[in-house]
Amino acid sequence: MNSLESVPDLExxxxxxxDGYPCVRLLNLSGEIxxxxxxxxxxxxxxxxxxxxxxxxxxxxxxxxxxxxxSLFTRILNDSTYAKNIGGVLxxxxxxxxxxxxxxxxxxxxxxxxxxxxxxxxEWNPIGNGIMLxxxxxxxxxxxxxxxxxxxxxxxxxxxxxKSYTTDVAEFNLVMQTTKAGTHDSKSCLKEGTCLPLGxxxxxxxxxxxxxxxxxxxxxxxxVASMDSASFFRDKSLGADSPISGLIALVAAVDALSRVxxxxxxxxxxxxxxxxxxxxxxLGSRRFLLELDLQTDAVTGLNSTLIDMVMEVGSVGKxxxxxxxxxxxxxxxxxxxxxxxxxxxxxxQDSLNSEDVKILPANSSNPGIPPxxxxxxxxxxxxxxxxxxxxxxxxxxxxxxxxxxDDLSNVNSSSIEAASxxxxxxxxxxxxxDTNISNSTxxxxxxxxxxxxxxxxxxxxxxPGLSCDLVKNYIRPTTTSCPSNYVGVFLGEPSSAPYxxxxxxxxxxxxxxxxxxxAISKGDVISSCxxxxxxxxxxxxxxxxxxxxxxVTSTTRYVPAYSTRLKYESGIWDVLPADSSDPMGMLDPVWxxxxxxVIGLRVYTVQDTGYxxxxxxxxxxxxxxxxxxxxxxxxxxxxxxxxx
Amino acid sequence: xxxxxxxGYALLALGPSLSLFIAVISKKPFLILTLLSSxxxxxxxxxxxSGLWRAFLPLGSTTWWPxxxxxxxxxxxxxxxxxxxxxxxxxxxxxxxxxADRASKPRLFLTDKMQxxxxxxxxxxxxxxxxxxxxxxxxxxxxxxxxVNRCSHIPFFLVSAxxxxxxxxxxxxxxxIAFNGYAEGTKLEQIYVPxxxxxxxVATLINLGTGGCLVGIPLLYFxxxxxxxxxxxxVSRRLTENQSRQANS
Numbered sequence: 001m002n003s004l005e006s007v008p009d010l011e012x013x014x015x016x017x018x019d020g021y022p023c024v025r026l027l028n029l030s031g032e033i034x035x036x037x038x039x040x041x042x043x044x045x046x047x048x049x050x051x052x053x054x055x056x057x058x059x060x061x062x063x064x065x066x067x068x069x070x071s072l073f074t075r076i077l078n079d080s081t082y083a084k085n086i087g088g089v090l091x092x093x094x095x096x097x098x099x100x101x102x103x104x105x106x107x108x109x110x111x112x113x114x115x116x117x118x119x120x121x122x123e124w125n126p127i128g129n130g131i132m133l134x135x136x137x138x139x140x141x142x143x144x145x146x147x148x149x150x151x152x153x154x155x156x157x158x159x160x161x162x163k164s165y166t167t168d169v170a171e172f173n174l175v176m177q178t179t180k181a182g183t184h185d186s187k188s189c190l191k192e193g194t195c196l197p198l199g200x201x202x203x204x205x206x207x208x209x210x211x212x213x214x215x216x217x218x219x220x221x222x223x224v225a226s227m228d229s230a231s232f233f234r235d236k237s238l239g240a241d242s243p244i245s246g247l248i249a250l251v252a253a254v255d256a257l258s259r260v261x262x263x264x265x266x267x268x269x270x271x272x273x274x275x276x277x278x279x280x281x282x283l284g285s286r287r288f289l290l291e292l293d294l295q296t297d298a299v300t301g302l303n304s305t306l307i308d309m310v311m312e313v314g315s316v317g318k319x320x321x322x323x324x325x326x327x328x329x330x331x332x333x334x335x336x337x338x339x340x341x342x343x344x345x346x347x348x349q350d351s352l353n354s355e356d357v358k359i360l361p362a363n364s365s366n367p368g369i370p371p372x373x374x375x376x377x378x379x380x381x382x383x384x385x386x387x388x389x390x391x392x393x394x395x396x397x398x399x400x401x402x403x404x405x406d407d408l409s410n411v412n413s414s415s416i417e418a419a420s421x422x423x424x425x426x427x428x429x430x431x432x433x434d435t436n437i438s439n440s441t442x443x444x445x446x447x448x449x450x451x452x453x454x455x456x457x458x459x460x461x462x463x464p465g466l467s468c469d470l471v472k473n474y475i476r477p478t479t480t481s482c483p484s485n486y487v488g489v490f491l492g493e494p495s496s497a498p499y500x501x502x503x504x505x506x507x508x509x510x511x512x513x514x515x516x517x518x519a520i521s522k523g524d525v526i527s528s529c530x531x532x533x534x535x536x537x538x539x540x541x542x543x544x545x546x547x548x549x550x551x552v553t554s555t556t557r558y559v560p561a562y563s564t565r566l567k568y569e570s571g572i573w574d575v576l577p578a579d580s581s582d583p584m585g586m587l588d589p590v591w592x593x594x595x596x597x598v599i600g601l602r603v604y605t606v607q608d609t610g611y612x613x614x615x616x617x618x619x620x621x622x623x624x625x626x627x628x629x630x631x632x633x634x635x636x637x638x639x640x641x642x643x644x
Numbered sequence: 645x646x647x648x649x650x651x652g653y654a655l656l657a658l659g660p661s662l663s664l665f666i667a668v669i670s671k672k673p674f675l676i677l678t679l680l681s682s683x684x685x686x687x688x689x690x691x692x693x694s695g696l697w698r699a700f701l702p703l704g705s706t707t708w709w710p711x712x713x714x715x716x717x718x719x720x721x722x723x724x725x726x727x728x729x730x731x732x733x734x735x736x737x738x739x740x741x742x743x744a745d746r747a748s749k750p751r752l753f754l755t756d757k758m759q760x761x762x763x764x765x766x767x768x769x770x771x772x773x774x775x776x777x778x779x780x781x782x783x784x785x786x787x788x789x790x791x792v793n794r795c796s797h798i799p800f801f802l803v804s805a806x807x808x809x810x811x812x813x814x815x816x817x818x819x820x821i822a823f824n825g826y827a828e829g830t831k832l833e834q835i836y837v838p839x840x841x842x843x844x845x846v847a848t849l850i851n852l853g854t855g856g857c858l859v860g861i862p863l864l865y866f867x868x869x870x871x872x873x874x875x876x877x878x879v880s881r882r883l884t885e886n887q888s889r890q891a892n893s
Contacts, residue, residue: 616651
């Protein structure tokens with residue numbers, strides 16, 4: 001027994017704060033999804049286990065294990081009497097590796113409405129159960145490892161019920177501002193200021209830097225990846241395979257290409273784009289294409305007419321099987337550009353001189369490209385030549401697509417390394433003047449394996465997480481807890497030079513990293529670097545809190561990523577009416593996230609009200625009987641004294 | 645446990661004190677003053693003791709003997725303070741008697757002196773209850789409850805309140821017995837009070853054992869009732885002696 005030293009210690013022992021990852025309230029133009037407390041108050045409900053509670057007699061906290069989650073939610077959707085008695089749901093953490101084979105809470109064809117082809121019933125994600133896209137008026141939390149054992153003990157205590165007048169309860173604090181204000185869709189909540197739209201900052205960089213003043217503009221090859229994922233629990237959206245493996249492959253490819261000589265002699269301009277918000281309506285890619293049309297500051301140096309080819313790196317973490325890494329190229333309509341790219345991919349594969357890597361074209365029976373940012377490009381211009389580079393052919397290889405289980409154990413670093421090397425070599429082949437590049441030139445383009453390992457540790461694990469040396473070299477991370485790649489809400493006013501406090505850590509890190517890698521000249525560390533960089537087009541990277549940083553000549557920019565249906569006007573977001581010139585905007589749900597005050601979860605023991613009243617009655621009885629006894633004694637003594 | 649239970653626990657520990665205050669103490673202002681100063685004195689004594697012992701905490705709950713030393717030293721300190729309290733009271737009694745003589749008013753009766761002792765004892769009891777029970781009661785007003793492993797039949801706050809009630813009784817009536825013992829010079833009463841205080845203090849150590857509260861708490865109540873009865877017997881004896889003395893004079 002641990003000794004208590006103060007009343008706060010006693011309170012901490014009585015009211016156990018449980019750490020858990022919440023599911024929060026998200027809204028769109030037609031309604032809501034996600035979870036919230038039903039009113040303004042905390043929800044207090046006794047803990048029961050799903051497998052032991054067939055019927056619920058009163059509002060209860062249901063403790064459910066991972067492989068029962070789907071059956072619980074199916075029951076909630078189908079059985080309204082059961083659903084009425086759900087006070088809250090607690091999901092246990094993963095006990096062991098073999099517990100669950102697949103779990104995906106999104107649809108079977110994610111974001112099908114944005115597909116540039118008609119077959120929207122094709123199942124890219126056949127295990128998807130869609131539970132994330134329903135609205136629940138009760139709180140749901142995912143528990144951590146030690147919270148799971150605390151909750152299990154409490155549930156067992158309730159079941160054994162040695163003392164029938166006490167119960168262990170869970171207290172949920174997941175009160176959402178939109179529930180309190182009664183705003184149940186994006187338009188009303190944005191107007192009332194009870195929510196913010198989802199969004200962030202995409203990053204693009206060109207290798208080598210674009211000389212804006214030069215008159216000759218080279219055709220552009222785009223390499224695209226995304227940096228955001230989604231899951232039922234907003235703080236556990238790792239997205240290791242989809243899409244972070246692709247992001248890491250892109251970053252490693254930039255690093256590999258930056259070490260090649262003679263980049264200035266390339267025929268075509270290489271531009272690397274990392275979008276955010278893709279999981280919530282392709283926000284990054286759509287906004288980028290709009291800014292390209294409007295020729296804003298964020299995209300100076302780029303011109304949509306110059307784009308020759310778009311290559312997207314999707315999920316590349318699961319290509320390994322028995323030592324062989326297999327990847328698939330999903331192409332848009334056949335054209336000279338796509339044929340050229342396929343040939344370049346084959347050349348890159350051959351240059352690897354081993355049987356370990358295979359690049360295959362995707363199955364022609366596929367209806368088209370898989371869900372990817374390229375869909376936004378195609379909707380804009382149906383003749384865009386593009387290829388999506390993935391580790392799957394006809395269905396996702398990722399069995400945990402957009403779930404909290406798509407973590408580090410779901411990807412293979414050798415698969416990512418192979419993909420990165422292939423992509424770097426392919427880009428070099430496509431951009432180069434030579435039609436016959438020697439094998440030795442290509443063999444010099446290699447992925448830095450330790451960089452890939454470091455990035456995996458920084459972006460996908462809790463230790464070291466964003467406090468890893470690689471990230472800390474460039475930025476000071478604001479998140480100290482485990483990383484989550486959920487896009488989050490758009491802070492502040494959209495701008496091409498945003499205030500660093502409004503840009504999330506991963507975007508800031510990527511901007512600094514890419515700026516340094518693609519730079520052609522690098523200065524020394526100087527102070528007040530932002531104002532004092534000597535040349536006009538120089539950027540300040542590795543900026544520390546005291547203003548010291550390094551000036552580099554590079555073309556690296558932030559592009560705001562938010563819905564094209566929204567406009568920021570003097571502190572308020574307005575929803576613009578649907579416009580036929582923006583077909584994707586017409587289908588955009590315009591996702592927003594509710595505000596909240598505090599989110600918390602506690603577990604404690606509660607006594608029956610009958611017992612409480614018994615104690616009060618006892619106290620009153622003792623007081624009254626003592627009074628009576630004293631009065632009697634006093635009368636007795638007084639009488640005895642008066643006897644004489 | 646909610647406000648109802650919190651108030652219930654507070655009344656269990658201090659309800660009888662409240663009754664005694666309303667029925668006896670509140671009638672005479674001097675008794676209220678005595679009660680207040682006594683409560684203050686004994687609270688300070690407990691604070692000084694905890695200050696002195698702070699350096700040795702935490703004691704480590706594996707063996708009993710550190711706790712025994714803690715309780716024995718504290719009881720000895722308080723008993724020493726009781727003698728000091730008596731001396732101060734004696735001087736005050738002399739001053740009051742001198743005032744009464746000068747104003748040609750009657751001197752303090754025996755019943756007055758016993759009531760002052762009672763108020764002093766009540767102050768000691770209230771100080772104990774506030775220090776050991778009321779200060780821990782704040783969490784009881786919230787929604788949760790707490791059961792200790794070693795006494796898992798009733799909530800911790802209930803155990804605390806019941807023990808506090810026993811000690812309030814012991815302290816209140818001990819002071820009456822002690823003052824009488826010092827006034828009359830009878831050895832029995834002078835030894836009785838520290839002994840009971842010490843035994844009661846050490847008896848609480850029984851609660852450290854698993855299920856010990858089932859033995860410890862009845863023992864405490866046995867001591868409380870013993871004290872109450874002894875006080876009653878002593879009071880009736882002295883009053884009848886006084887009556888007969890007055891009748892004879």
